[in-house]
Amino acid sequence: MGRIKNRIRRLRFDHNEMTQEELANKAGCTRQTIIALEQNKYVPSIELAFRVARAFGVPLEEVFQDEDSHGG
Amino acid sequence: MAPLQKRALYSFIIGLVLTIAFTAVLIAQGNITAFERDPNLRLIMYAVLVGVPLVYLILVNLTLRKPTQIDERDRLIMERSSRAQWLAVIFTLVAWTIALNEIYRDQGQVPIVFLQLIFMSTLIISTLAQSLGIFVSYWEMNRNG
Numbered sequence: 001m002g003r004i005k006n007r008i009r010r011l012r013f014d015h016n017e018m019t020q021e022e023l024a025n026k027a028g029c030t031r032q033t034i035i036a037l038e039q040n041k042y043v044p045s046i047e048l049a050f051r052v053a054r055a056f057g058v059p060l061e062e063v064f065q066d067e068d069s070h071g072g
Numbered sequence: 073m074a075p076l077q078k079r080a081l082y083s084f085i086i087g088l089v090l091t092i093a094f095t096a097v098l099i100a101q102g103n104i105t106a107f108e109r110d111p112n113l114r115l116i117m118y119a120v121l122v123g124v125p126l127v128y129l130i131l132v133n134l135t136l137r138k139p140t141q142i143d144e145r146d147r148l149i150m151e152r153s154s155r156a157q158w159l160a161v162i163f164t165l166v167a168w169t170i171a172l173n174e175i176y177r178d179q180g181q182v183p184i185v186f187l188q189l190i191f192m193s194t195l196i197i198s199t200l201a202q203s204l205g206i207f208v209s210y211w212e213m214n215r216n217g
Binding site: 030031036047 | 074075076141142143144145146213214
């Protein structure tokens with residue numbers, strides 16, 4: 001899995017150490033999906049990606065980055 | 073454990089219990105036609121045929137009640153597992169068709185008891201295959217993404 005990386009773990013830490021369960025509830029998915037996202041083992045749909053970004057109150061590109069567009 | 077995994081585990085246990093119960097009855101009666109001869113056994117069989125899908129529906133509702141209990145990743149896993157389920161059901165039916173065809177070819181007719189046995193075995197195989205498919209899909213997704 002690949003080119004889409006994310007900063008979910010970092011953002012959770014920055015948001016008062018939000019738990020995976022809390023984020024899952026806010027984003028409307030299961031905790032297992034949050035775990036898979038953090039481990040970069042699952043690339044979410046655009047809809048879930050937006051919901052995760054909304055849960056942190058930040059724009060989408062602050063959570064998810066395309067490695068190719070950053071020369072990675 | 074994700075809610076979908078829990079559901080798969082319950083289904084797997086139901087499937088195993090049914091398989092064991094079914095095998096035990098066959099061994100105890102010594103003959104497949106016992107299902108036909110014994111009216112009590114036939115009633116139990118009908119109860120199981122109706123009861124298992126009902127229990128399954130109730131379990132699905134209990135374990136996957138809230139919208140957040142199943143998400144897009146789970147749906148992807150279910151799609152993968154339904155392929156395994158479909159294949160298992162087809163192969164079960166193929167096995168029954170070939171076996172019954174070869175065994176009863178000369179008689180030109182198949183005992184009616186096999187109607188129940190085919191349905192029962194297909195139900196069990198379908199339940200077990202779906203559960204195993206879910207377990208394997210989770211394992212694959214956690215491993216490869």
